[in-house]
Amino acid sequence: MALEVCTKAAVGVPDALGDCPFTQRVLLTLEEKKVPYKLHLIDVSNKPQWFMEANPEGKVPCVKFDGKWTPDSDVITQILEEKYPEPSLVTPPEYSSVGSNIFSSFVKFLKSKDASDGSEQALVDELKALEDHLKEHLLFARESFLKTKPEKKEYVIAGWAPKVNG
Numbered sequence: 133m134a135l136e137v138c139t140k141a142a143v144g145v146p147d148a149l150g151d152c153p154f155t156q157r158v159l160l161t162l163e164e165k166k167v168p169y170k171l172h173l174i175d176v177s178n179k180p181q182w183f184m185e186a187n188p189e190g191k192v193p194c195v196k197f198d199g200k201w202t203p204d205s206d207v208i209t210q211i212l213e214e215k216y217p218e219p220s221l222v223t224p225p226e227y228s229s230v231g232s233n234i235f236s237s238f239v240k241f242l243k244s245k246d247a248s249d250g251s252e253q254a255l256v257d258e259l260k261a262l263e264d265h266l267k268e269h270l271l272f273a274r275e276s277f278l279k280t281k282p283e284k285k286e287y288v289i290a291g292w293a294p295k296v297n298g
């Protein structure tokens with residue numbers, strides 16, 4: 133039986149997948165593990181009552197496991213790994229640190245008052261390490277990624293517009 137998954141609808145396009153990276157992570161996991169699923173596209177600016185009752189925090193993604201709606205992509209992907217261990221999507225230890233310093237390097241760079249303190253280069257190095265890793269493993273070319281991407285660029289831009297424009 134297909135797993136039920138609540139995902140974000142594209143802003144202004146209620147019947148298309150929106151731009152939520154947390155949802156994309158869950159859908160990629162389902163695709164890679166070949167678990168059938170059924171989408172409920174949620175307009176996050178006007179959440180339906182049944183969704184708020186099932187998931188009071190009101191965030192997507194949210195997946196129904198054994199009759200209970202479970203939010204949070206970290207929790208969901210962990211449950212999926214336990215329930216559907218093949219293929220394993222656990223990060224091999226040799227790659228576990230790739231990109232893990234991006235956030236802290238970014239903060240250092242933003243706070244830096246000295247253009248020659250190396251914080252910019254440190255950030256560029258971190259970003260490049262992640263980019264090289266993604267390129268080397270062709271992650272963005274995988275069928276699962278292409279299949280779970282919002283169909284059109286406009287859907288992604290529309291999703292970010294309220295955050296960028298305030």
Ligand SMILES: N[C@@H](CCC(=O)N[C@@H](CS)C(=O)NCC(=O)O)C(=O)O
Nearest residue numbers: 152153154176191192193204205206
């Ligand atoms: N920690 C959560 C974050 C989920 C999240 O922030 N989802 C956003 C969409 S990308 C959301 O539901 N926003 C609607 C809202 O907060 O009302 C996860 O990993 O799943």
